[in-house]
Amino acid sequence: MGQKTRKAGLAFMAAALAVTGAVYGVTRSASADVVAQLSGPQLVADMGAGWNLGNTLEASTNGIPSETAWGNPAVTQAFIDRVRASGFRTIRIPVSYLGHIGAGPDYTVNAAWLNRVQQVVDYAYSRGLYVLINMHGDGYKTVAGSWLICDASDQTTIRAKYQKVWQQVATRFQSYNEHLIFESMNENFDGQYGNPTQPCYSNINAYNQLFVDTVRRTGGTNASRWLLVPGWNTNIDYTAGSYGFVIPTDQYRSSTVPAAEQRLMISVHYYDPWDFTGTEDGTITQWGAAATNPAKKSVWGQEDFLDGQLKKMHDTFVTRGYPVFVGEYGSIDKTTYDSTNNRYRADYARALVTAATKYGAATAYWDNGWNGQHGFGLFDRSAATVTQQGIIDAIMTGIGSQPSNSPSVSPSASASAPPSGSPSASPSTSPSATAGACRVTSAVSAWNTGLTNSITVTNTGTTAVNGWKLAFTLAAGQTITAGWSATYSPTSGTVTATNASYNGTLAPGGSATIGYQAGHTGNAAAPTGFTLNGATCS
Known part of the structure; x- marks a missing residue:
């Protein structure tokens, strides 16, 4: 965009809206970064x-x-x-x-x-x-x-x-x-x-x-x-x-x-x-x-x-x-x-x-x-406040609304789809959150001593899941160093990923994609033992 949209001498208006959104995991320093291809x-x-x-x-x-x-x-x-x-x-x-x-x-x-x-x-x-x-x-x-x-x-x-x-x-x-x-x-x-x-x-x-x-x-x-x-x-x-x-x-x-x-x-x-x-x-x-x-x-x-x-x-x-x-x-x-x-x-x-x-x-x-x-x-x-929450919500909905029959260039595309769910949802993370049936796909991309993993969890049940915790076990020697679209705790062993504010509702057939970067000591295997709110995922 060029000069036709610049506004010299702007007077900025404070907005009353505040927003909470995607919660990321452990942040990385620039000096510690490695290349994930x-x-x-x-x-x-x-x-x-x-x-x-x-x-x-x-x-x-x-x-x-x-x-x-x-x-x-x-x-x-x-x-x-x-x-x-x-x-x-x-x-x-x-x-x-x-x-x-x-x-x-x-x-x-x-x-x-x-x-x-x-x-x-x-x-x-x-x-x-x-x-x-x-x-x-x-x-x-x-x-x-x-x-x-x-x-x-x-x-x-x-x-x-x-x-x-x-x-x-x-x-x-x-x-x-x-x-x-x-x-x-x-x-x-x-x-x-x-x-x-x-x-x-x-x-x-x-x-x-x-x-x-x-x-x-x-x-x-x-x-x-x-x-x-x-x-x-x-x-x-x-x-x-x-x-x-x-x-x-x-x-x-x-x-x-x-x-x-x-x-x-x-x-x-x-x-x-x-x-x-x-x-x-x-x-x-x-x-x-x-x-x-x-x-x-x-x-x-x-x-x-x-x-x-x-x-x-x-x-x-x-x-x-x-x-x-x-x-x-x-x-x-x-x-x-x-x-x-x-x-x-x-x-x-x-x-x-x-x-x-x-x-x-x-x-x-x-x-x-x-x-x-x-x-x-x-x-x-x-x-540092939000002024157009409705437009932001629309963007987050759009990024999570990819249909299952969308074109792709490789079989891994569906496993790497962006987060799904409504940004306006108010998910619950309490033990009373519904369980339902689930399916998980995982796409690991590894290099030297690091890896990234994109995990898509799909609600295969007949009722909506409102608020979710996805538990899984990392391979020995792996530690999460950064995560997105969920919070991760702890960062090694058996990990629980808790939904972000915008992807907590999984309608029947709906899915959410989360991901993380991890270090490893030679074992870049995908995680195992997935459960969604306590229900075992296929």
Whole structure:
């Protein structure tokens, strides 16, 4: 998202809402991280619901990036903890470099700026979240000091500068595990809306290839890290269609990556229809099948169109082993014009996340920090409180609503599905919680002295389970070091995983997926002896 949604001089409104959400287990320090080589479907499931720290580290004034330049407060650990507690497991952090890049030929990035970027990354990474960082405003013609311009004349200088900056960033983070993902750039195009032009698209492809080669050659975890690349303006049609997008080769990746697996993701954004999601007037304020006023609903871009666009990405990329990341989506607040607008904003978010999950894509909601008229904000960043609980609930419902007949690219995809259940449920964890019948699948991905495990528990009974405890026994020598979508106690031996606030109700046939990372001393076997509220699971 570009300058059209930035709000300079924002006045932030404190919200009264507070939220409790997914409870994570033991957090990890960056220095203790190891690489867990997840497959594409496992990665998408593990990333869960995503959120953007927008209009912050990509904000700038007169070509100099500053996180408070567009009115947002400086990021704090407390605020990131609030985002995490709300159920988000992935945070995308847009970053601009611009005037913080020194002169050639070294193009040295200002150390203080890179240190701050790392500090904000650590706020999320140290809590076990996935983190994505990119090169954001450097490719916008409308941003002062931009230089990553695909139709500029001196492409030799641009590529040299681009290579040097990514080399420095990748080197700084080379020891971080795959919970950190790099994105080559943001919405890069020539600024003219319409069909892509050549050689501009060829230059975008060249940037992506240079990015992949540069990151891989810095070594460490970067040799196997997941990398994210966009097509023309992160547009679905111009990326999946025959308009010139070329997936980079990955010849320098680590030999430890299985030959049949990819380590590249495809980045797109979704804001259709724009008259609902972004146009700053009161004409179109409703969306979807539940809209009550046809005059306030766009004539296109409804559920069937959305589903078709995500299916297009699935058929073009996911089936070939390349996960898709919808790195931005969302809609602005138009309650000034229509008091029911937030209902449709929630419907839109739920539909997008549901379709993305169905078609093997991860997502990240665009939040520009602005609450009120025309804002995308879900949180009051100064107070570290929630302002749009309904939209957050819709996102969490969408991430857990994958149908059983959804497409997948490998048999492990179903075992790695995201959490299921209603975020509005009020689960009980008392001994009186219903037992029911259950089935469990477990998908372990191991490496050296570590492993991750994704566990899906399904209610095979005829009555709902309201509040659950899933008990299981770890193999000897295994200790849980981080967990998600449940709380885990103790961390070795016979463990009890207790539901989070948003996945505690399992309807008949319903399921929830939880997961953890563990260390092991040579035995990476899956856990055994599963019981759900005391009932033995098959």
